[in-house]
Amino acid sequence: MSTLRKLVIIVSIVILMCFEGFSALRVNPLLARVSVLRGKKADIIFHLKNTSQNSMGVDVEKRDFYVNSNGIYITGIATPAYAHSCRKWLSLSNTSITLFPGEDIDIPITINVPFTAAGEYFAGINFSYVLGKQIESGFRVVMNIFCIIIIDVKNSTYTYKAKFRSSDVYKTSTDQLPKDFPASLKKYPYVFKIEYANEGNTVIGLDGQMRVISNTLHRLMGTFQLSRQDTIAFPAITRVVWLPSERLLPNGDYRAMLSADLGNHHMTSNVFEFKITNAEVNQKPAFKCDISAIEIPLKRPRVFVGKDLKIESLDFRKLNISARITGFKQRTDGTLVPTVLNKAIIRDMKVYPKPIIVYPYRERSVRIVGKAPEQLPEAGEYYALLNLNAAISKGASKTISIPMIFSVSKTTKSIALDNLICTPAGTKTEVSFDVKNTGNSYVDFSGYLLALDKNGRSILPQPVSMNKNRVYTGFTLHQKVVIPTRVEKGGTVRVVLRYVFEKDAEGKPIYKTVSTQERF
Numbered sequence: 028m029s030t031l032r033k034l035v036i037i038v039s040i041v042i043l044m045c046f047e048g049f050s051a052l053r054v055n056p057l058l059a060r061v062s063v064l065r066g067k068k069a070d071i072i073f074h075l076k077n078t079s080q081n082s083m084g085v086d087v088e089k090r091d092f093y094v095n096s097n098g099i100y101i102t103g104i105a106t107p108a109y110a111h112s113c114r115k116w117l118s119l120s121n122t123s124i125t126l127f128p129g130e131d132i133d134i135p136i137t138i139n140v141p142f143t144a145a146g147e148y149f150a151g152i153n154f155s156y157v158l159g160k161q162i163e164s165g166f167r168v169v170m171n172i173f174c175i176i177i178i179d180v181k182n183s184t185y186t187y188k189a190k191f192r193s194s195d196v197y198k199t200s201t202d203q204l205p206k207d208f209p210a211s212l213k214k215y216p217y218v219f220k221i222e223y224a225n226e227g228n229t230v231i232g233l234d235g236q237m238r239v240i241s242n243t244l245h246r247l248m249g250t251f252q253l254s255r256q257d258t259i260a261f262p263a264i265t266r267v268v269w270l271p272s273e274r275l276l277p278n279g280d281y282r283a284m285l286s287a288d289l290g291n292h293h294m295t296s297n298v299f300e301f302k303i304t305n306a307e308v309n310q311k312p313a314f315k316c317d318i319s320a321i322e323i324p325l326k327r328p329r330v331f332v333g334k335d336l337k338i339e340s341l342d343f344r345k346l347n348i349s350a351r352i353t354g355f356k357q358r359t360d361g362t363l364v365p366t367v368l369n370k371a372i373i374r375d376m377k378v379y380p381k382p383i384i385v386y387p388y389r390e391r392s393v394r395i396v397g398k399a400p401e402q403l404p405e406a407g408e409y410y411a412l413l414n415l416n417a418a419i420s421k422g423a424s425k426t427i428s429i430p431m432i433f434s435v436s437k438t439t440k441s442i443a444l445d446n447l448i449c450t451p452a453g454t455k456t457e458v459s460f461d462v463k464n465t466g467n468s469y470v471d472f473s474g475y476l477l478a479l480d481k482n483g484r485s486i487l488p489q490p491v492s493m494n495k496n497r498v499y500t501g502f503t504l505h506q507k508v509v510i511p512t513r514v515e516k517g518g519t520v521r522v523v524l525r526y527v528f529e530k531d532a533e534g535k536p537i538y539k540t541v542s543t544q545e546r547f
């Protein structure tokens with residue numbers, strides 16, 4: 028149920044984020060769960076309201092709803108037919124209606140449950156509409172609101188049953204990966220693929236863990252936490268679960284032991300064996316830190332300051348890690364490059380222990396200690412870079428760099444947009460712009476782009492989102508974004524960035540936005 032509610036929340040957010048007029052139709056409920064006896068009927072009432080100042084035509088359509096083998100929500104007509112769909116059980120009183128401004132109406136839907144039904148069944152009702160003024164102007168944007176229906180057959184027994192079909196382990200750097208391999212997982216050294224079929228009549232998931240044990244070394248090599256939400260399987264669906272591993276594994280024989288709750292305390296377990304034969308002894312070491320940035324406030328001069336962190340080995344070999352502190356500059360693409368350290372800010376900064384020895388799959392605590400300057404500099408932030416270089420005997424090395432942020436007194440966060448350039452390229456529009464840090468503190472920002480026609484209406488179903496990024500004080504980032512449509516003459520591209528300006532007395536963030544636009 029948590030996963031279904033998550034989908035409802037996403038649907039609601041998409042509606043609310045759209046432009047003026049896009050959320051004009053209100054539908055309730057977005058999720059309807061109904062308990063019905065075998066061979067009986069039941070009714071669901073959907074309440075619709077037109078909150079706009081214009082008439083709208085609403086089309087009502089029955090659809091399927093389920094999660095497929097790759098974890099993707101299907102909200103169309105399933106081909107082939109989905110075994111636990113109740114779409115054909117639904118009877119609509121109206122498939123097309125017109126709502127005048129401010130009008131509301133109830134849409135009844137009748138459910139006829141056959142005698143052979145048992146367990147849970149799923150479907151959806153899609154409400155699509157176009158505002159009247161859009162039709163009159165020739166500008167047409169169809170909005171869809173999808174509502175989920177779950178039928179619980181009361182006089183039947185729920186069965187929780189999983190059958191594990193296959194399991195594989197892929198080394199992403201050398202193995203030939205299957206066509207359905209997720210591109211986002213190629214950065215991990217090993218990825219486990221598990222297929223299991225839901226042979227019951229209700230939604231199940233794997234809520235538990237999988238432990239990987241080396242039969243060669245006779246030791247635990249790692250544990251994967253499994254969540255029901257990420258492994259959910261609808262009835263009659265064979266679900267594919269991908270489990271990425273950050274850890275390097277030596278050559279040898281292994282077994283993976285899986286134990287999980289399918290739901291309502293129905294347990295399942297499975298053991299599968301595999302072999303690693305292509306692990307190079309001289310491959311780059313693998314390790315990580317528990318923090319991505321080190322923030323140290325400088326409140327008084329000539330006092331010792333520092334920070335603790337933990338280094339975790341993801342390697343089957345012993346790591347010898349050396350630490351070096353430098354300054355850094357930020358390139359326009361956001362990467363940090365080591366430079367000469369400003370020793371006037373922090374004196375005699377040391378990293379302990381020295382050297383840092385981390386044994387296979389173990390953690391090691393590290394302490395950074397230094398002394399504030401004789402006189403504190405002016406308010407703002409000052410930066411350094413902690414470079415951790417791990418080496419193995421007769422092998423390659425790897426460096427992880429962690430930014431160090433020294434703050435003095437009150438800092439201010441501010442950014443500005445500049446050099447917006449929009450270039451139509453075929454059926455798309457390429458957009459570039461600069462984000463300049465105009466304050467004295469780093470700024471984490473995110474944003475979106477709008478594409479408008481000559482009348483100021485959106486030509487996209489939703490804004491083009493930008494990932495979160497960070498710009499340090501004194502630096503400028505150059506951003507590139509592609510809009511998946513061509514903006515014609517008279518159209519406008521608008522860039523909107525959002526960042527945390529400060530926090531209130533309760534520690535809640537206060538946001539600011541900056542924007543710029545270009546008209547073609």
